[in-house]
Amino acid sequence: MRLGEGSEEDAEAVSAMLDALGKDEQIPDYEETARKLRSGQNLVENLTIGHWLDLWQDQESHRKATELSYESHVRLYLKPKIGDVRVDRLTVSHISEMFAKINDDNDRIVANNDDRRALLARIKNTRSRADKRILRVKLDELPPFRRPVGPSSQARIHATLRAAMNDAIAEQKTTFNAAMHYSVSAKPPKPLIWTPERVEEWQRTGKRPGPVMVWTPEQAGAFLDHVAVHDPEFEALWHLAVKRGPRRGELAGLPWTEYSALDATVTISTQLTEVDWEIVEGDPKSEAGERVIPLDDETDLHLRTHKVRQARRRLELGSAWGDSGRVFTMEDGSALRPSSISDRFERLYKAAGLPPIRLHDLRHTAATLMLAADIDMKVIQETLGHSQIQTTSNIYASVLPKVARDAAEKTVALIPRAPARAPTGTLGHPSGTRKIHIANAEVREMTRT
Incomplete structure (x- = not known):
């Protein structure tokens, strides 16, 4: 369409546009103006x-x-x-x-x-x-x-x-x-494992190696052992958070109707968030956030025990019980403020003498534990509620050092090697691999001394 070949309305719109131009303004691009006319846009409106x-x-x-x-x-x-x-x-x-x-x-x-x-x-x-x-x-x-x-x-x-x-x-x-x-070029930080070397440096300087840190299986176990003694009332919550990795709002919003004792599962269908100190209930973060999470026997047992404990508490309080219907609540049964879970978590891990992580980093810990157990990446994605498997694989490309080391050894084992000849004056070794193990043992001994 040529601008001169349009309707009278188009001609009037173009005329009004030209009249509205300021002294220093350039005449608008021809193609741009034609597109605006075709789509019915206002040529005069300079909307910022x-x-x-x-x-x-x-x-x-x-x-x-x-x-x-x-x-x-x-x-x-x-x-x-x-x-x-x-x-x-x-x-x-x-x-x-x-x-x-x-x-x-x-x-x-x-x-x-x-x-x-x-x-x-x-x-x-x-x-x-x-x-x-x-x-x-x-x-x-x-x-x-x-x-x-x-x-x-x-x-x-x-x-x-x-x-x-x-x-x-x-x-x-x-x-x-x-x-x-346009694509935002900045990449989110990769989770780092709290290896013994990083823990030692943190204890010496007080500096974290990175913004996103992940506990090892041993550190996760130490935390669960600690809460068994010092926070038994919320032991079920911590087992669920460490092993399955639901989000904070999903833990706070979980209703008893979404726990199946028969199937040993919890269904994530809602979450609680805080807006201007007000607790707001809403849908999970994304469509993928609505998911069914299978439970291990230990976590399921803790949830059963927690349900009995909560029922007793409800009977004790009677009419004073605020029946929110949630699995995890305040002492009077009212909804749990999500930020209080973070505060509680920080107090507990500090008392346990563990290196610092955020409550959200328990999701990373859960994912890393599943990777160490050789769980398929697709299962990890569905458990965590990620929309795309690329999100899961990109975040958790860094795995536990032991898992990476085992993978390296399995790779080397596939390479065929000729039997190594024993050096003069030493015991004969049937393979180069055996010599490497002996050398590694010597290096480790020197390191210890």
Whole structure:
């Protein structure tokens, strides 16, 4: 379609567009204008990203937690960094520049956090009250501690923009979604195992090797032994978290109706989240989050015992019992606040003398234990409720050192080797492999001494 060959309405729209142009504005691209005419868009409306995001939030209906996430993404990142760009002129370059600015801000945040830590250390080690006062003034002049915008948060910011631009296309505000053609390059950190060497370094320096840490089977066992003595009321929850890896909100939201004593399973069909300190019930994180989790005999026994204990507690309290119907509750039967599980977990592992991990990292621990037990990756994906198997395999490519070492030995065993000739003056060994084992034993002995 040539612009001069359209209807009178099209000609009037083009004329109005040209009249509305400012002195320094260029005449819009021919093809772009033709596309707008075909899709019925307003040629005069100069809708910015910031204005559209305000309209979009007002008309969108999401779960409360999602709305809060969208609001923070829009307020903190999207509007300040690309809010002045017109919706129909947003490009991949704009989005790339936005994330470059976010990463520049991250560098400043990290530097400021380091400065604050250094000042706090100096205040702690300074004996002079006058010097302490001077240092505290300097501390007050620095911005407060902030968390950098990590890979996962950047991916969610990108997802918010992508959703908003998809709806802009649906409402004929634009014909192109630049966010669909941009990928967040930052990768989430890989889980690291708490090996003896890393534990020793952490004990010496107090620094964690990485943001996502995973317990070994021995450390997981020590934790379960500890809670058996010090937190028997929630022992079932900890066995479920360590071995099967449900999310925090899924543990808090699990109703008794979704536990089958006959099949020894729990069905994840809901979760609890906290929004502005209010407990909100909603669907699992994704469609894949709705799943059936089979239980081992020990965990199933703990759940049966927990049910009996809870029934006795209900009888004791009578009308004071707040019947939430949940498996794990407050002492009066009311719904368990998800953040309280994290707080409880931190107190327990510290008391047990174990290296630090987040409550969410128990999902990684559960996955790693399943890998060590040679469980198929597809089964691990379904147990954890990941939408795609690539997510599972990418996260858990780092496995327990023993598993990786066994895999290396099995690989070497496939390589045919000629019998090794015994060196003069030594006992004859039937194979090179035997000599390697002897050499390794000698190295280990030297290391110990």
